[in-house]
Amino acid sequence: MANTSSAKKAARVIARRTAVNQARRSRMRTYLRKVEEAIASGDKSAAADALKAAEPEIMRAAQKGILHRNTASRKVSRLAHRVAVIGA
Template identity: 90%
Template sequence: MANTASAKKAARVIARRTAVNQARRSRMRTFLRKVEEAIASGDKAAAAAAFQAAQPEIIRAAQKGVLHRNTASRKVSRLAHRIAKIGA
């Protein structure tokens, strides 16, 4: 357990940041799940619409430090590729 005042404050800050990051990660995963469901259904229009909503969330998660930027870029790229393959 934290003993000094600075360690106690650091513990509070970490708890606050953890809660924010969990919320951001959960929000991003919700958008990803909607895209995955649309892809699974085979509806290209719905998948594209869900992807357009999910893409800014993924990028924002990377900007806020929840994801590494390369991970976010990879996720966006793979989703776009999968959506493009639906009609083909």
């Protein structure tokens, strides 16, 4: 347990930031799941719409430090490719 006042404050700050980051990560994963479900259903228009909504969320997560920017770009790229090949 923290002993100094600065360490106690740091622990409080970490707890707040962790909660915020968990919420952001959960939100991003929800959007990813919607894209995955649309791809699995084979509905290209629904998948494209879901991807269009998910991309800003993924990139926002990267900007906020939840994901590395290259990881976010890779996820978007792979999802876009999977949406593109539906029904092809």
